[in-house]
Amino acid sequence: MGEVSLLINGIYVKAPVGSTLLEATRLLDLEIPTLCHHPDLKPEGHCRLCVVEIGEWPHTRLVNSCTYPVEKGLNVQTHSDKVLEARRLVLELLLARTPKAELIQKSAAALGVTESRFKTEDPEELCILCGLCVRTCREIVGVSAISMSSRAPDKQVATPFKEPSEVCIGCGSCAFVCPNNVIPYTEKNGIRTIWGQDFELVACSACGSYIAPLAQLEYWARLTGDPVERYLVCRNCR
Amino acid sequence: MPIIESVDHLTEYRRQVRARRDPNQLQVLVCGGPGCLPLGSEPLAEAFQAEMAAKGLEGKVLLKTTGCHGLCSHGVRVLIRPKEITYQKVTPEDVPEIVETTLINQGLVERLLYQDPHSQAPCPHKGDIPFYQSQNPLVLRKLDIIDPESLDDYLAFGGYRTLRKILFQMTPEQVIEAVEKSGLRGRGGGGFASGRKWRLCRNAPGDVKFVICNGDEGDPGAFMDRAIMEGDPHAVIEGMIVGAYAIGALRGYIYVRHEYPLAVKRLQKALEQVREFGFLGTKILRSNFSFDIKISQGAGAFVCGEETALIASIEGKIGEPMPRPPYPVQAGLFGLPTVINNVETLANVPEIINMGPEWFAAMGTDNSKGTKVFSLVGAVNNTGLVEVPMGTTLRQIIFDLGGGIIDNRDFKAVQTGGPSGGCIPSQFLDLPVDYDSLQQVGSIMGSGGMIVMDSHNCMVDVARYFISFLMEESCGKCTPCREGLKQLLAILGDITNGQGEESQLALMEELCRTMAAASLCGLGQSAANPVLSTLKYFREEYEKHIRDKKCPALVCRQLLTFTIDPNECTSCLACVRECPVGAISGPKKEPQVIDQEICIKCGLCRDACQFEAVVVE
Numbered sequence: 001m002g003e004v005s006l007l008i009n010g011i012y013v014k015a016p017v018g019s020t021l022l023e024a025t026r027l028l029d030l031e032i033p034t035l036c037h038h039p040d041l042k043p044e045g046h047c048r049l050c051v052v053e054i055g056e057w058p059h060t061r062l063v064n065s066c067t068y069p070v071e072k073g074l075n076v077q078t079h080s081d082k083v084l085e086a087r088r089l090v091l092e093l094l095l096a097r098t099p100k101a102e103l104i105q106k107s108a109a110a111l112g113v114t115e116s117r118f119k120t121e122d123p124e125e126l127c128i129l130c131g132l133c134v135r136t137c138r139e140i141v142g143v144s145a146i147s148m149s150s151r152a153p154d155k156q157v158a159t160p161f162k163e164p165s166e167v168c169i170g171c172g173s174c175a176f177v178c179p180n181n182v183i184p185y186t187e188k189n190g191i192r193t194i195w196g197q198d199f200e201l202v203a204c205s206a207c208g209s210y211i212a213p214l215a216q217l218e219y220w221a222r223l224t225g226d227p228v229e230r231y232l233v234c235r236n237c238r
Numbered sequence: 239m240p241i242i243e244s245v246d247h248l249t250e251y252r253r254q255v256r257a258r259r260d261p262n263q264l265q266v267l268v269c270g271g272p273g274c275l276p277l278g279s280e281p282l283a284e285a286f287q288a289e290m291a292a293k294g295l296e297g298k299v300l301l302k303t304t305g306c307h308g309l310c311s312h313g314v315r316v317l318i319r320p321k322e323i324t325y326q327k328v329t330p331e332d333v334p335e336i337v338e339t340t341l342i343n344q345g346l347v348e349r350l351l352y353q354d355p356h357s358q359a360p361c362p363h364k365g366d367i368p369f370y371q372s373q374n375p376l377v378l379r380k381l382d383i384i385d386p387e388s389l390d391d392y393l394a395f396g397g398y399r400t401l402r403k404i405l406f407q408m409t410p411e412q413v414i415e416a417v418e419k420s421g422l423r424g425r426g427g428g429g430f431a432s433g434r435k436w437r438l439c440r441n442a443p444g445d446v447k448f449v450i451c452n453g454d455e456g457d458p459g460a461f462m463d464r465a466i467m468e469g470d471p472h473a474v475i476e477g478m479i480v481g482a483y484a485i486g487a488l489r490g491y492i493y494v495r496h497e498y499p500l501a502v503k504r505l506q507k508a509l510e511q512v513r514e515f516g517f518l519g520t521k522i523l524r525s526n527f528s529f530d531i532k533i534s535q536g537a538g539a540f541v542c543g544e545e546t547a548l549i550a551s552i553e554g555k556i557g558e559p560m561p562r563p564p565y566p567v568q569a570g571l572f573g574l575p576t577v578i579n580n581v582e583t584l585a586n587v588p589e590i591i592n593m594g595p596e597w598f599a600a601m602g603t604d605n606s607k608g609t610k611v612f613s614l615v616g617a618v619n620n621t622g623l624v625e626v627p628m629g630t631t632l633r634q635i636i637f638d639l640g641g642g643i644i645d646n647r648d649f650k651a652v653q654t655g656g657p658s659g660g661c662i663p664s665q666f667l668d669l670p671v672d673y674d675s676l677q678q679v680g681s682i683m684g685s686g687g688m689i690v691m692d693s694h695n696c697m698v699d700v701a702r703y704f705i706s707f708l709m710e711e712s713c714g715k716c717t718p719c720r721e722g723l724k725q726l727l728a729i730l731g732d733i734t735n736g737q738g739e740e741s742q743l744a745l746m747e748e749l750c751r752t753m754a755a756a757s758l759c760g761l762g763q764s765a766a767n768p769v770l771s772t773l774k775y776f777r778e779e780y781e782k783h784i785r786d787k788k789c790p791a792l793v794c795r796q797l798l799t800f801t802i803d804p805n806e807c808t809s810c811l812a813c814v815r816e817c818p819v820g821a822i823s824g825p826k827k828e829p830q831v832i833d834q835e836i837c838i839k840c841g842l843c844r845d846a847c848q849f850e851a852v853v854v855e
Contacts, residue, residue: 045561048717048756062755067561082755086718089752093721117745118725129714148556151539152714153724 004072009079021065021076022050030078033087033107035094035179036130037066041139046131048090049107053077062086084111092116098125101180126182133157133174133183143167143219146174146195157183159195170199170213206237240516244524245402248393255390264299264341266290267317267382271306271469272461273622274313275500278329279303282314285330289337299341305381305469306461309369310622312352317382322364325350355619355641372638374601375625376609377585381469386504389511392472398517400476400591404483405525408591413484414440417587420595421607426452426543426580427655427684427760429606429673432587435577439485439567442575447487450571450578451478452548453494453501456540457656458707460687462611463581465623467494467501470585471508475531477584479517480591482529485577490531493548495538505533540657540711544759545570545578547713558713559759580685582611602628606672610683616652616690617644629670632662636690647692651775655684657704657711658764660771661697680771682764696793697776698783702730704768712761719762722753726769734794738784747773792854795839799855802843804829806851813843813852 003014008025015024020043025032035047043066051062054076062082077083091108096118098104108114131148134157138144145168149158157174159165170192175185185194192199192213199213211217211234221228242248266286270279283303290299307315312326318340325336328350339345351360352367361367375381384391392398404413418433439447451474455463467474478490494502509531512518520528534552536542542557549571551557570576586608590598599607606628615621618640626635632652636642643649651661654671660681662669669675673683691700709723729746732738750766757763773780782788789797802813802822807829814822814830821836822843829851832843844852 043561044715045758046715046717048758051756064561064758069563085748086752086756089749090717090756093717093725096725097721118721119728121724128717129720131715148558148714150714151541151710152712152720153709155714155720 004070006070006072006074006076008076015070017070019070021052021054021063021068021070021074024070025052025065025076025078032065032078033110034066035103035107035128036132038132038135038177041132041135043067044131044135046129047094049087051083051086053080053083087111088113093118094128096120098128098180099123101126101128103179104128126180127157128180129155129157130179131157132177132179136173136177141169141171141173142223143169145169162196164197165195168195168197169215169219170194170197171216171219202232204234204237205232207234209234240514240519242515242517242523245406248398248401248523252393255394259394262320265319266299266301266341267307267319268301268303269305269307269313269315269317269382270303270386271308271310271313271381271623272464273306273310274315277313279314281330282316282328282333285333286337289333290341293337293342295337295341302385304384305386306378306465306623307382308373308378308622308624309352309367309620311620317364319383323362324352324364324367326352369620369622369624369639369641372630372634373625374609374627376589376601377466377470377473377582377611378623378625380473381465384470386469386471387507389472389508389515392470396592397472397588398476398512400480400588401517401523403591404480405523405527410440410484410486413480413591416595417484417590418595420590420598421602421605422583422586422590422598423606423673424580425582425586425610425685427682429683432579432583435567435579436481436484438565439575439577442568444575446489446574447485448571448574448576449478449482449485449487449490450548450552450576451490451492451581451584452543452545452578453492453498453581454536454543454548455498455581455685456495456538456543456711457685457687459615459689460613460656460685462613462623462686464498464501466581466585466611467498468504471501471504472512473585473588474505474581475508475512475518477579477587478531479522479529480587481577481579481584483527485575487577488529490529491534491552491571492531493534493536493542493552495536495542497538502533502535509533539713540707541713541759541761544761546759548578549576556713558715559761561758582686603670603672603675605674606683610671610686612686612688614640614688614690616688617647617692617694618642618690619644626671628672631668631670633667635671635688636667640690643690643692647694649690650693650695651691651697651700651772653681653689653691653700653704653768654687655682655767656687657707658682658761658767659684659687660767661691661700661775662771663775680774681767694791694793696734696789696791697772697779698730698734698789699791699793701768701772702727702734705730705765708761708765712765716756716758716762718753719757719759719765722749722757722762723765725749726766730769733780733783734789735796736783736787736794738780740781740784743773743777743780743784788855795841798839798841799834800832800837800839800841800843801853801855802830802832803851803853806849808849808851810848812846812848816842816846818842 002017005014034050045064045067050065052065053060091113094104096116145165175183190201201210202214217231268283316325316328414436422432423429518530539557541547542551544559546560547557566576609625611625620641624639653661705727712719714720729742750770753766821833824830
């Protein structure tokens with residue numbers, strides 16, 4: 001794979017062909033804030049916090065660095081006035097949406113935004129609609145038990161028709177990846193509850209500690225073609 | 239075996255169709271366009287059928303229900319050819335008189351003629367009506383003549399002539415060159431050069447490519463694409479065949495919204511016909527080119543008109559846009575190179591090939607060639623579909639074609655380009671309309687919506703309406719658009735409710751700047767236009783709402799004060815009976831008084847008063 005050189009904040013950088021501007025800026029150790037980016041997931045450009053300014057003045061424009069591919073000779077500004085104005089305003093909007101979300105408070109404070117001039121609809125809201133949970137369920141787990149439902153302003157993450165999903169395996173990856181811990185998730189007496197559904201946890205046949213929901217182990221067995229018994233022993237005892 | 243086997247066979251077939259037709263045949267053409275259909279095109283056509291049968295005219299007079307005749311405010315319209323007599327607001331009751339007077343005795347039914355609003359002179363023929371005089375229809379020219387469900391009609395008017403030219407006389411390269419030379423730009427919004435788009439897709443690596451017709455017209459008040467798909471579906475299909483040949487596509491999709499059932503039906507029928515005739519399928523007319531088209535129905539989300547959201551919708555995914563690059567021409571439908579053209583763009587293509595790019599480029603302005611269809615709606619006398627050369631001024635469109643403002647009120651603004659367009663004030667009435675000029679004054683061409691507003695429209699309320707539409711339709715994927723529109727609507731709601739603060743104007747401008755710069759797709763990037771343009775040209779109206787708590791156009795209810803003029807009040811007590819909250823009282827046989835503390839500003843008292851004694855400020 002070849003490399004292209006581009007100009008980031010006036011510095012020539014070589015980056016692999018096919019990499020994104022975000023990856024290229026991280027080669028330079030530049031701090032670009034992101035909310036919806038995860039190295040293991042396909043970037044989709046939800047949050048717009050990673051925007052950078054590209055092109056030659058006066059024909060510059062903002063693009064999201066998490067999806068924009070490196071181009072030969074491209075002039076990139078990662079912390080220009082235009083970029084910072086956009087990032088601050090995006091955070092101000094998110095701060096109004098989720099005033100209690102620590103991640104947003106911290107990210108906003110890092111750019112000098114401590115208060116929002118906008119109205120808060122629901123002070124208890126914590127979800128920033130970054131879509132990490134939905135993408136994890138689809139791309140990593142491979143079951144698509146949850147998805148975005150409705151459009152703005154009612155957009156939310158939900159199971160189909162907000163009923164217990166038939167394909168959910170109760171793995172909890174969505175809750176694990178959520179940066180704001182919004183997804184209700186409890187474990188009690190060998191029962192895991194997530195998305196309004198109870199999953200019976202399987203205890204290791206050797207040591208007795210809980211491994212995962214039966215649905216998840218069966219899903220693994222289906223994926224690998226192994227007999228499910230293989231997964232009834234925890235990894236430590238295997 | 240297809241009905242038509244070769245291009246020579248097509249020419250021969252067309253000759254036969256034409257030979258069977260008498261150009262002087264008396265024809266009754268009933269408008270079945272989107273405006274007239276709900277007014278009763280069908281019962282009217284049935285009435286004609288019955289009356290003509292009763293008078294023994296069957297077989298002598300040809301009756302057709304056609305596509306849109308354009309002047310929708312005066313529907314149902316009937317065109318009688320070959321003399322091109324037009325009747326307006328025709329009902330089944332008028333039919334016997336028309337049949338007797340015009341069809342049998344060649345006279346005119348005066349009361350059904352269009353009257354010039356200025357001279358009051360009746361206009362018997364289509365060419366006498368100013369609305370039609372200033373138009374130069376190219377895409378709409380067949381709409382009031384052909385039966386949309388008849389392929390023979392389309393062929394008689396030169397349809398599918400491009401097949402001989404492109405398949406046997408031109409290379410794909412030459413087709414692209416012709417479209418490039420014509421200067422055709424996308425009619426759906428962005429105005430991207432169509433030829434360039436085709437070239438990019440042709441040059442994109444890959445053997446499987448797609449051409450998509452974007453028929454997801456969702457702007458409030460716009461029905462250009464609908465009228466074309468319903469009235470001349472074959473023109474769209476022919477344009478797609480040319481496009482597919484040029485880029486090397488095997489498969490095409492027409493994306494139509496489910497709310498356009500007639501368009502879907504007509505397109506389906508047209509596709510069946512052309513498949514039967516052999517204009518679609520494998521080795522079309524014995525050439526080496528194979529192509530077929532499928533219809534994909536959308537569920538009516540406005541955002542699905544955006545290219546990448548449209549692709550997601552056809553793929554069966556949630557209709558959310560994806561960041562670009564990659565552009566659809568590189569990686570579109572199912573990750574393969576795809577050209578997406580708007581309905582009107584494609585309908586322009588056959589004529590460009592037939593008449594030559596120079597002919598097309600002779601119309602229009604330096605950077606915007608050809609004509610543009612607008613749906614002219616709002617406070618004008620003549621509402622409907624118009625098609626004018628690019629560069630026609632707003633004044634010509636609104637005052638010459640549109641017949642001026644209703645009740646001779648003052649023109650205030652015109653909103654172009656759909657909900658995310660800007661409001662253009664009267665100082666730009668002489669602006670020649672093209673892609674670039676509209677952008678310079680803070681609006682967009684969009685798909686061609688044109689909403690005229692007069693002194694009865696409050697510009698703050700107009701901005702609030704469009705922002706509320708866009709907020710509902712925003713897919714909510716990216717933060718600036720989803721949260722930004724919500725906050726803009728909240729601020730505009732405050733201002734129209736009298737709770738606005740002056741600092742909010744600057745905040746809105748700041749928010750709009752970021753939405754335009756940082757949103758993911760065209761919807762969010764242009765969503766701020768209604769606010770930015772009204773703030774720029776009608777700032778004093780915002781200030782009056784905020785500072786004086788007054789709505790100069792008397793639209794924003796919370797800012798109105800209803801009082802009773804004691805000199806006009808006859809103490810009839812009609813208002814007292816109507817008032818739902820009992821806010822109006824007074825001694826018997828004396829002028830009544832509205833208690834401002836109780837009044838909920840519903841306006842029922844004003845409607846009830848026959849003496850215009852209720853004053854609104």
